[in-house]
Amino acid sequence: MKISAINAWRMLQPFVAGPYRMSKGRHADSFDSVIVSITSDDGVTGWGEMAPLGTFYSAAFAAGAEAGVAEIAPHLLGQDPRALAQIGRLMDTVFKGHPYVKSALDMACCDLAARSAGMPLVTMLGGRESDTAELYKVVTHGTAASMADHARRIIADGFRRIQVKVGGDVHGDIERVVAVAAAVPVGTVIFCDANAGWTPFQARQFADATRQIDYAFEQPCGTIEECLSVRRIFAKPMVLDESVQSLQDLLEIQRTGAADGVTLKISRLGGVSRTRQLRDLAVDLGLMVTVEDTGGAEIDTAAMAHLSLSTPEERRLHAIAFHEWVTVRTASNAPPVNGSRMGIPDGFGLGIDVLPELLGVPFLDLSASR
Template sequence: MKIKSIKAYHVVQPFVDGPYRMSKGRVADCFDAVIVAITSDSGVTGWGEMAPLGNFYSAAFPAGTRAGVPEIAPHLIGQDPRGLAGIGRLMDTVFKGHSYIKSALDMACWDLAARAADVPLVTMLGGRESDMAETYRVVTHGTLDQMAALAKRIIAEGCRRLQVKVGGNVHDDIERVTTVAAAVPKGTVIFCDANAGWTPYQARQFADATRGIDYTFEQPCTTLDENMSVRRMLDKPMVLDESVTSLGEMLEIHRRGAADGLTLKISRLGGVTQTRLIRDVAVDLGFMITVEDTGGAEIDTAAMAHLSLSTPAERRLHAIAFHEWVTVRTARNAPPVTGSHMGVPDGPGLGIDVDPGLLGEPFFEIG
C-alpha cells in the first residue's frame, strides 16, 4: 500500500457559546482548523485534523499549519501509510520541529492504516479499556455571576466535572473559584487551570487562600522549576499540561515528582504516534492521564476518544467533546455523547464519516 494523494482543507469553526476566555486577556472566537485527507493506491482514505487555540495557547498558529502541510506532504507520496514510525521519522527529517504541523498528517495515516485493516483505531492503540470516558466542561473567565451561572447550567445538563479557568489576578481568581465551588453540588470534581498564567508567588497565594476547597491544581506556572516550587508546598493533586511537550519532558516531570497527572495534547506532541508512546510510558510510571488536543471538531474529537478509551480506566482522568463546542459540522456522524460520557464511533479507523462537501475546496492537493 502506498500514499497516492493528499488534500488539505481550511475550516473555521466558531464557538457555540461565543468567545473562549483565558487569563491575561487571551481570547479566541473559533478553532481555525486544517483537515487532511490521505488516500492510498487501494482507494482507502484516512482523515486527520489539527486546530490551534488562537496564537497564544500552544507553540502553534493556524497560518503555520496551512503553510507547513504543503512543505511536508510531497515527501509522503509513495510511502506506506501503515509504516507509522517511519512516516514520523521522515517528517522529522524533511521538516525540523513544528510538531503541530505534522499532527494531522500523522493522524490521517493512523486512520488510513486502521481502515485498511478494518479495525477501529482503539484496537490498534492497545484495545478498548471501557465503553465510555467521563467528560468535563470548562467554566471560562467572566464575572462571578456569569461563572456561577455557567457552572450551574453545566451541572444541570448532567456533567459532574468542571475545569475552572484561573491564572489572572490572583485575588479575583480566589473569588471566582470560591463562588463556583459554592454554586455546585458537593462532590463536583473541580480542576483549577491557570494555563501557566501565574508566578509561583501568585500560585502559592491562591493555594493558601483556597485550602478549604476540594480541587486539582492544573499548570499554575510556565516552567518546570516554577511548578516544582509550588508543588513542594501544595496539599492538593497537581496536573501538568503545557509542560508536557515531549517524551523527554514527561520523563523529567516524573524524575522530579512534579505532578500526579498529565494532560497530553495530540498536536503539541506531533500526532497520535507520539501521544500513544508518551501515554503508555506515563501509565507505566503511574501518572493519571487525560488525552485531548488544542481544538477541532468531529475528526480530532474521535482521535481523542480512541486514545482515551485505550487508556486503562484506572489511570484515566477524563475527556472532552470538542465537536460540541463549535457551530459547524465536518462529518455525517460524531463521537457519541451520552450525558457526561463519550464513546467512539462505530466502524473502522476513527469511525468518522467525513463529508467533503462540508469542507469546501482544498487549499492544497498533490498526488
C-alpha cells in the same frame, strides 16, 4: 500499499457559545482547523485534523500548519502509510521541529492504517478499556457571579467534572473559585487551570487562600521547575499540561515528582503516534492521564476519544467533546455523547464518515500521478 494522494483544507469553526475566554484578556471566537486526507493506491482514505486555540495558547497557529503541511506532503507520496514510525522519522528529517504541523498528517496515516486493517483505531492503540469516557466542561473566565452561574448550568446538565479557568488577577481568581465551589454540589470534581499564567509567588498566594476547597491544580506556572516549587508547599493533586511537550518533559515530571497527572495534547506532541507513546509511558509510570487536543471538530474529537478509551480506566482522568463546541460539521456522524459520557463511532479507523463537500475548497490537492 503506498500513499497516492494528499488533500488538505483550512476550515473556520465558530464556537456555539460565543468567545472562549481565559485570563489576561485572552479569548478566541473559533477554532481555525487544518484538515488532511491521505489516500492509498488501493483507494483507502484516512483523515486527520489539528486546530490551535487562537494564537495565544501555544506556539501552534493555523497559517503555520497550512504552510507546513504543504511543505511536508510531497515527501510522503509513495510512502507506506502503515509504517507509522518511518513516516514520523521522515517528517522530522524533511521538516525540523514544529510538531503541530505534522499532527494531522500522522493522524490521517493512523486512521488509514486502521481502516486498511479492518479494525477501529482504538484496537490499534492498545484495545478498548471501557465503552465511554467521562466528560468535563470548562467554566471560562469572567466575573465571580457569571462563573458561578455557568457552573450551576453545567451541573444541571448532568456533568460532575468542571475545569475552572484562573491565572489572572490572583485575588479576583480566589473570589471566582470560592463562588464556583459554593455553587456546585459537594463531590463535584473541580480543576483550577491557570494555563501557565502565574509566577510561583502568585500560585502560592492562590494555593494558600483556597486550601479549604477540594480541587486539583492544573499548570499554575510556565515551567516544570516553577510548578514543582509550588507543589512542594501544596497538598492537593497537580496536573501538568503546557509543560508536556516531549518525552523528555514527561520523564522529568516523573523523576522530580512534579505532578500526579498529565494532559497530553495530540497536536502539541506531533500526532496520534507520539501521543500514544507518551500515554503508555505515563500509565506505566503511574501518572493519571487526560488525552485531548487544542481544538477541532468530529475528526480530532474522534482521535481524542480513541486514545482516551484505550487508556486504562483507573489511569484516565476525563475527556472533552470539542465537536460540540462548534457550529459547523465535517462529517455525517460524530463521537456519540450520552449525557456526560462520550464513546467512539462505529466503524474502522476513526469511524468518522467525513463529507469533503462540507470542508470547502482544498488548499492542497496533491497526487502521485500528476
